[in-house]
Amino acid sequence: MLQKPSEKEQEYFLQQELARLKELREQHRQKLEEEERRRLKEMHFMHCPKCGQSMEVTQLQGVEVEVCPGCGGIFLDAGELDKVLEENRRGPFTQALAAVRKVFGA
Ligand SMILES: [Zn+2]
Structure with missing residues (x-):
């Protein structure tokens, strides 16, 4: 056609x-x-993913991290946990935990 x-x-x-x-x-x-x-x-x-409050910037083992004054949560940007752990090579996990406790004055 x-x-x-x-x-x-x-x-x-x-x-x-x-x-x-x-x-x-x-x-x-x-x-x-x-x-x-x-x-x-x-x-x-800069708001807490759990309770929504404004996060505050603080130092954790020389690394800048965000802490929630409301619930005490800590936010680490990509790579920041590695930096914190790197600072604590001798006993990474326990020293990182101690550093976290120190941030909250425990
Ligand atoms: Zn919170």
């Missing part, structure tokens, strides 16, 4: 339009994801 050139043209432009719409939808989805990540970070940054 023969198609008129105009129908082929219409199909071509329709495909182009659909591809453009798909691209716009994808850009919109990525923008929403980015905004959601930014919103979550603003809402939770």
Whole structure:
């Protein structure tokens, strides 16, 4: 069956339009994801993951860590636990625990 050139043209432009719409939808989805990540970070940054209070920065074996004044939780950024343990090579775990107790004056 023969198609008129105009129908082929219409199909071509329709495909182009659909591809453009798909691209716009994808850009919109990525923008929403980015905004959601930014919103979550603003809402939770420097807040305790357990009780929601503002975390305070303190030193733990020369490493800056965040401590929650509400529940006593400690937050370590990526690699910070390794730094604390590195400072305590002779008896890593017990000395790290002692350092944690020291932070809370126990
Ligand atoms: Zn807390």
